[in-house]
Amino acid sequence: MSLLRDFNQLDFVVLGQRLHGFARELYPICRSITGDGVRQTLAMIQSRIPLQITEVPTGTQVFDWTVPKEWNIRDAYIKASDGKRVVDFKRCNLHVMNYSTPIHGTMSLSELKPRLHSLPEKPDWIPYRTTYYKEDWGFCLSHNEMKGLKEGDYEVCIDATLEDGNLTLGECYFPGRSTEEVLISCHVCHPSLANDNLSGITVASSLAQLLAGRDLRLSYRFLFIPGTIGAITWLALNRTAAERIRHGLVLTCLGDKSGFHYKKSRQGNAEIDRAAMHVLTHQSESPEFLEFSPYGYDERQYCSPGFNLSVGCLSRSVWGTFPEYHTSADDLEFIQPTQLAESLRACTAIVDVLENNRRYLNLKPYCEPQLGKRGLYRSTGGGAIGEELNARLWVLNLSDGQHSLLDIAERSQLPFSMIHDAAELLQQNGLLSQVSEQDGV
């Protein structure tokens, strides 16, 4: 089975449009770490893939954390004395500091100002601010809008609730022949932000669609969860399942035009790290590989020392390093169909490595077997045969039961897909046999 080969049969342009189209549907929703925005988002993902939804009550103790109160918002505005809304949540949900407590009153501009957040260096953009773990309220607006506010009284309203409720987690599981699992995780807690949030959601759900209904060697678990508290909660409630995770990827910021970045797991040389770096080296221009650091996205939780899972983080731009990060400029224009589709291809290729990274035994190890008499030495046409033949020779030479196909791909500097094709062909011709793994699959 080659997932990548099947992926390459798809219409790349149509695929990119579909990914971007899904991001466009999700964009207007006001998400947060809890509340109806997350539920609505998960329901839309559920219309595409089988998603199990879990509600975890406020107050539940999850390791050193507590599931917070649930936040929901209906409306928010700042109204000038002439009745005009000068800041309006209904125009852009970033206008309200996420998790703001409710407020309704009148105040002067000088009283209001400490509650207003803007970006003087990007005067047209609205910043994204949150106050999850400290009860507070505030508004975000462009610096130009802020400068335009005149002295006087303003009606200020945040029609929100912050009360006991639930934290909502979405999970999709595809059992494979082995109980060993691959984890794909992305956060679903940012409001109208495209690269940081929606790109990961659309790529992860499309990857799940590609895997659905397939005969898989490994089992796959997709998590669509609020950042930090969602991952902590899932890990706290699923310690047995977490023990089965052998490889994992956190997906985020996959729609912008930057080259790929792969942040290694805490282990640094896990199979997922090698698979991701191999795929990106062969499939993309100037990828960058980053060492693990205990900051970033939910790899922080999966790679905490108690778990130390082999989970890396795949992105294009790195969080915090692009000017659009956590601002209204991280919008639907900032993510592009082609980049989303390329990101999905990279994920598919990585999964393809994990699925097919097996060991083989050369059944004719004394000198080279005569490939010519089997029609495996020369082929008519196509300059690529040089590499294909090279791949066959590498596979034969290193298939001593010790080297995996990824070992061979790394050492030969040939793409894994070519090494895998060579192994399948040699096996069909009786020159190789697969070494059975401990779990027998």
Ligand SMILES: [Zn+2]
């Ligand atoms: Zn973020």
